[in-house]
Amino acid sequence: MGSAGCILKQLPHLTMMGNMKTIVRFMICLFLPIFVTVFSACFGSNRSSENEGNIETMTGGILSRIGESQVTYILPTPKTDGIVSVETALANRRSQRNFQNRAISAEQLSQILWAAYGITLPSAVPQLRGGLRTAPSAGALFPLEVFAIVGNVEGIAPGVYRYIPDGHKIVRVVDRDVRNELMEAALGQRMVGAAPASVFYSAVFGRATGRYGERGVRYVYIELGHSAQNVYLQAEALGLGTVAIGAFIDSRVSQILGLPANETPLYIMPIGYYYND
Numbered sequence: 001m002g003s004a005g006c007i008l009k010q011l012p013h014l015t016m017m018g019n020m021k022t023i024v025r026f027m028i029c030l031f032l033p034i035f036v037t038v039f040s041a042c043f044g045s046n047r048s049s050e051n052e053g054n055i056e057t058m059t060g061g062i063l064s065r066i067g068e069s070q071v072t073y074i075l076p077t078p079k080t081d082g083i084v085s086v087e088t089a090l091a092n093r094r095s096q097r098n099f100q101n102r103a104i105s106a107e108q109l110s111q112i113l114w115a116a117y118g119i120t121l122p123s124a125v126p127q128l129r130g131g132l133r134t135a136p137s138a139g140a141l142f143p144l145e146v147f148a149i150v151g152n153v154e155g156i157a158p159g160v161y162r163y164i165p166d167g168h169k170i171v172r173v174v175d176r177d178v179r180n181e182l183m184e185a186a187l188g189q190r191m192v193g194a195a196p197a198s199v200f201y202s203a204v205f206g207r208a209t210g211r212y213g214e215r216g217v218r219y220v221y222i223e224l225g226h227s228a229q230n231v232y233l234q235a236e237a238l239g240l241g242t243v244a245i246g247a248f249i250d251s252r253v254s255q256i257l258g259l260p261a262n263e264t265p266l267y268i269m270p271i272g273y274y275y276n277d
């Protein structure tokens, strides 16, 4: 019975009989719908999410984690303006290797990944896998794959995540903190183990060589430079530091990250707050 109908039905009894039982029933009819409404407003989204099967946490609709078997985080929306000019970022950019033991935020990681390969002009053309990006790409083939190596990022569980530009999200591919293993694979370069997170690049060379032949190999390396410089500049603008690391044992890195056979590891870029030397 609807609350209005329920209340109306009770009113004549209330005035005519005025007994306690009727008053109590009247009060229940009046306040129960209000209680249910307030309760579902507070907890309703979580409950319906559980019913949908896979949304686990949601912090203010900003960073959301989906799924258990394939954990996915929808990242905070990146900003397209800031307080540091591109000239200042260029002037101050330096490779940083001495990282503080301090977390970075999900917003900072989101911004860095967006700078690396985020979508700036959405498109439904399948080849673009979401649209044109922050970095140029020969024939718009986008041969790079970008990962987040997460160790100490607020709100994101440690692990290795593949960045999916379409939808600006990360999908977990390894569910443990691999920073120390990766440091060893990078010939013991301490910053890989010390930084709270790293951006990692691999490339699917076939995407470029399929159209451009041998020249596609050249294009992949050029494109890595474009994207990695974006990471340097974005880190600088956020008050963070990074360093492009090319010295590592390819096979060991591929093994730690579980890379598919058609992906070649290219760069590790630790990200974090740093000490000025």
Ligand SMILES: Cc1cc2nc3c(=O)[nH]c(=O)nc-3n(C[C@H](O)[C@H](O)[C@H](O)COP(=O)(O)O)c2cc1C
Pocket (backbone or CB within 6 Å): 093, 094, 095, 096, 097, 189, 243, 244, 245, 246, 247, 248
């Ligand atoms: C292709 C490439 C590979 C690099 N590999 C490493 C590396 O393995 N370890 C490292 O500490 N720095 C590495 N660097 C960073 C350079 O050492 C650094 O850019 C150089 O010393 C100039 O310093 P700056 O970046 O502060 O201007 C690499 C840079 C490039 C472009």
